[in-house]
Amino acid sequence: MKFGRVLIGLGALITAGAAGAFAYAWKPEIAPINPPERASFDQALIEHGAKLAAVGNCTACHTNPGGKSFAGGLTLPTPFGTIYSSNITPDPETGIGTWSQAAFQRAMRDGIGRKGEHLYPAFPYDHFTIVSDDDNRALYAFLMTRQPVKATPPPNELSFPLNVRLVLAGWKMLFFKDGAYQADASQSEQWNRGAYLVNGLGHCGACHTPRNSLGAEKASLHLAGGEAEGWSAFALDGLSPAPVVWDKDSLFTYLRQGWHPDHGVANGPMGEVTGNLGLLPDSDIRAMATYVASVMGEPSADRRAKSEKLLQEVKSGLITSATSNDQSASSGGKGAAIYQAACAVCHENGRPQPFGGLDLRLSSTVHAPDPQNAINMVLYGLPAASGRTSAIMPGFADVLANDQLNDLLGYLRQHFTDEPAWADVVKRAADTRTGKYHVSIRPSDGIERGPSNIGAEDQ
Amino acid sequence: MKLNVNGSTHEVDADPATPLLYVLRNDLELNAAKFGCGLGQCGACTVMVDGKAIFSCLTPILLLEGREIKTVEGLGTIDNPGPMQQAFIEEQAAQCGYCIPGMMMRAQALLQSKPDASDAEIQTTLEPNLCRCGTHMRILKAVRRARELMKTAAATPASGGRKI
Numbered sequence: 001m002k003f004g005r006v007l008i009g010l011g012a013l014i015t016a017g018a019a020g021a022f023a024y025a026w027k028p029e030i031a032p033i034n035p036p037e038r039a040s041f042d043q044a045l046i047e048h049g050a051k052l053a054a055v056g057n058c059t060a061c062h063t064n065p066g067g068k069s070f071a072g073g074l075t076l077p078t079p080f081g082t083i084y085s086s087n088i089t090p091d092p093e094t095g096i097g098t099w100s101q102a103a104f105q106r107a108m109r110d111g112i113g114r115k116g117e118h119l120y121p122a123f124p125y126d127h128f129t130i131v132s133d134d135d136n137r138a139l140y141a142f143l144m145t146r147q148p149v150k151a152t153p154p155p156n157e158l159s160f161p162l163n164v165r166l167v168l169a170g171w172k173m174l175f176f177k178d179g180a181y182q183a184d185a186s187q188s189e190q191w192n193r194g195a196y197l198v199n200g201l202g203h204c205g206a207c208h209t210p211r212n213s214l215g216a217e218k219a220s221l222h223l224a225g226g227e228a229e230g231w232s233a234f235a236l237d238g239l240s241p242a243p244v245v246w247d248k249d250s251l252f253t254y255l256r257q258g259w260h261p262d263h264g265v266a267n268g269p270m271g272e273v274t275g276n277l278g279l280l281p282d283s284d285i286r287a288m289a290t291y292v293a294s295v296m297g298e299p300s301a302d303r304r305a306k307s308e309k310l311l312q313e314v315k316s317g318l319i320t321s322a323t324s325n326d327q328s329a330s331s332g333g334k335g336a337a338i339y340q341a342a343c344a345v346c347h348e349n350g351r352p353q354p355f356g357g358l359d360l361r362l363s364s365t366v367h368a369p370d371p372q373n374a375i376n377m378v379l380y381g382l383p384a385a386s387g388r389t390s391a392i393m394p395g396f397a398d399v400l401a402n403d404q405l406n407d408l409l410g411y412l413r414q415h416f417t418d419e420p421a422w423a424d425v426v427k428r429a430a431d432t433r434t435g436k437y438h439v440s441i442r443p444s445d446g447i448e449r450g451p452s453n454i455g456a457e458d459q
Numbered sequence: 460m461k462l463n464v465n466g467s468t469h470e471v472d473a474d475p476a477t478p479l480l481y482v483l484r485n486d487l488e489l490n491a492a493k494f495g496c497g498l499g500q501c502g503a504c505t506v507m508v509d510g511k512a513i514f515s516c517l518t519p520i521l522l523l524e525g526r527e528i529k530t531v532e533g534l535g536t537i538d539n540p541g542p543m544q545q546a547f548i549e550e551q552a553a554q555c556g557y558c559i560p561g562m563m564m565r566a567q568a569l570l571q572s573k574p575d576a577s578d579a580e581i582q583t584t585l586e587p588n589l590c591r592c593g594t595h596m597r598i599l600k601a602v603r604r605a606r607e608l609m610k611t612a613a614a615t616p617a618s619g620g621r622k623i
Contacts, residue, residue: 334521345498
């Protein structure tokens with residue numbers, strides 16, 4: 001009978017555990033409301049919310065390119081399956097029209113939908129949790145006064161057990177810490193403001209921090225470099241690949257205008273980020289720059305000296321690129337010839353940023369640990385923005401075969417950096433072209449031009 | 460080196476780093492593709508390589524060994540214009556005409572790979588090609604016409620070019 005009792009005990013334990021977990025996991029519904037009238041919101045609050053929504057880059061995920069603003073439905077490929085962004089217009093049936101302020105606040109703070117369902121962390125509530133109640137009120141006012149759109153996103157394509165939202169309770173238990181921003185008293189007000197924006201609404205870490213196998217940001221590697229929409233999001237800590245060291249002034253300039261003479265133009269998904277930051281006052285951009293500069297820390301004396309020497313060389317106009325008799329590359333100089341014939345016409349013509357080609361000695365992309373951004377740039381370039389002057393670069397996808405691309409990148413790496421050769425260019429390029437590795441292509445105004453995946457050849 | 464242009468092989472005596480555009484115009488005397496900006500920003504130099512539209516001003520010939528290059532001259536002749544050429548004539552799409560060969564080649568590449576390309580796709584695809592005269596509406600109309608003519612041509616391959 002002893003055995004039986006153990007069994008019963010075990011059963012009870014499991015039941016209790018499951019009940020406890022369920023109690024933890026279960027969240028109540030918040031009663032629906034009638035969509036609030038526009039007049040119920042203060043105009044200044046709505047306008048403040050617009051700026052905050054820009055910092056949060058809400059539109060990037062919640063608007064399908066070419067579709068209605070905030071109506072959702074954008075495909076978000078993840079290692080776990082495909083998630084479709086939700087409709088956050090105030091439509092009562094398909095959007096968040098029936099969400100009260102409290103329901104919105106709970107979604108931002110705790111990652112829980114109005115009906116009590118756990119939200120997938122593709123919605124970065126691990127960052128938004130620190131957003132203040134006041135800012136959430138402004139965001140709510142802004143979103144609830146948008147044009148309501150009737151649109152239901154396609155159902156998520158996630159396999160079991162990830163398609164059961166209750167599982168997210170476990171994920172949260174492991175990786176999610178809720179709570180509003182706690183100021184660090186040892187730091188300046190400006191630094192704290194920057195940390196609040198960068199780690200909160202700005203959710204910079206969603207792209208710039210590496211993730212673990214369960215898709216959570218590795219807390220110990222805060223801003224150490226991650227991935228976004230098929231692009232490497234460079235390290236913003238001491239591992240930054242920028243050949244010229246960043247400081248708070250250059251970060252400010254870059255975030256303010258979307259480019260910097262010593263670093264080039266924000267491209268890939270970052271183009272949209274800097275575009276959105278245009279709504280923020282200088283003081284907030286400066287605060288973000290101050291915080292990021294502190295994460296980067298002081299560069300070593302050696303690194304600073306190298307950076308200064310490089311800058312001096314570049315400014316004095318010493319171009320050290322290939323000549324037609326530069327046959328030193330292991331590829332027999334073919335990469336050098338391609339660079340000279342196809343790239344140098346822009347990248348060495350001395351036209352200043354942002355419209356001239358960047359002197360590749362300054363390029364973080366060419367100095368990066370992996371070749372993905374270089375592959376993306378060479379294949380697809382930087383498409384023109386609509387209706388205004390913008391930096392552009394033609395793409396070479398239809399000109400360069402993968403081995404020729406490999407020759408070219410091999411040369412760039414060898415000639416413009418002291419970094420080791422990239423090993424996996426051909427395979428990465430092939431996967432990028434077929435769409436197996438999804439890359440979103442955006443011009444410098446940040447609006448995605450590829451309807452779903454510009455890299456996929458069959459589309 | 461050898462270049463395959465419009466279906467025939469040419470032995471070209473040029474530096475491998477020479478942009479294709481110069482070889483086409485100066486060595487092969489195929490003057491349809493134009494020099495516009497030399498930076499891949501205007502599209503006047505657009506030709507097709509292996510069925511895809513590329514900027515010939517930025518493409519050194521060393522990349523083109525064994526690949527099929529096509530220019531406007533390869534789409535038909537004056538007496539027997541191809542559907543794309545026919546459509547541009549019928550719609551009188553050219554004003555100064557400088558951008559037209561590039562427009563035609565980019566449109567040809569699109570319609571060859573996608574015969575039923577939508578009007579919106581045509582417009583998006585032609586975005587890299589600039590026209591300073593402002594004949595965009597006629598150009599788009601011509602490409603839509605070419606879309607129909609190409610289907611007719613494909614359906615009756617033996618009939619050759621259309622008579623005006």
